[in-house]
Amino acid sequence: MSIETQQYHARNLALAGVCQAAALVKQVARTGELNQKAFSASINSIVITEAANTIDIFGSLDELYLGFSTLINQLGNDDKAKDVEITRYVANLLTLERKVSANGKAMNELSERIGQIQRQQLHMDLFDSQMMSNLASIYSDVISPIGRKIQIAGSPALLKRTDNQHKVRACLLAGLRAAVLWRQLGGKRRQILFSRQSILRDAKSALNQSTTLN
Numbered sequence: 001m002s003i004e005t006q007q008y009h010a011r012n013l014a015l016a017g018v019c020q021a022a023a024l025v026k027q028v029a030r031t032g033e034l035n036q037k038a039f040s041a042s043i044n045s046i047v048i049t050e051a052a053n054t055i056d057i058f059g060s061l062d063e064l065y066l067g068f069s070t071l072i073n074q075l076g077n078d079d080k081a082k083d084v085e086i087t088r089y090v091a092n093l094l095t096l097e098r099k100v101s102a103n104g105k106a107m108n109e110l111s112e113r114i115g116q117i118q119r120q121q122l123h124m125d126l127f128d129s130q131m132m133s134n135l136a137s138i139y140s141d142v143i144s145p146i147g148r149k150i151q152i153a154g155s156p157a158l159l160k161r162t163d164n165q166h167k168v169r170a171c172l173l174a175g176l177r178a179a180v181l182w183r184q185l186g187g188k189r190r191q192i193l194f195s196r197q198s199i200l201r202d203a204k205s206a207l208n209q210s211t212t213l214n
Contacts, residue, residue, distance in 0.1 A: 014182035020067030021175030022089035029154025097179035136169035
């Protein structure tokens, strides 16, 4: 496999990571429930800042199943499978990433705060309520002030709960992390439009591989 091909696959992994985070945000906001495997992979990806391969950031293709299935639904020809809410979250995350990446102070602060989380992991589980609060505060303190706030649609009763607020913000942080990675791998918005069929084929291939792992 050529380096160019490897980068193309890696870029689609990162895009699936963005889609997975967006789908998780909707799950929390609408139902209060989560796909736990996908949630674990997305949240863990925030603190994996050094990896030999892109897939190692997310764990495995299996752990990106929700992301790839969401990506296929969003880019596929079945209009009924498309989700306007998820499309909006993905678009907002990609827009926000450009603003954050262009802000050197924010990127430095983001790196420092994630480093703090990594050190705290020596003493606390990443999915402990306090750690989820810490992840959420990174999004609130560093990311949220930079661009337009992402409006989350869902059940007001569920969104009033502090634990759900923390999960939503942590998922948005994971989505931003995947968007930064996507951009670093050469991702551009126009590719999603002009290379749609190629991205779809790659996503379907990844999804088929992940199902063989179950």
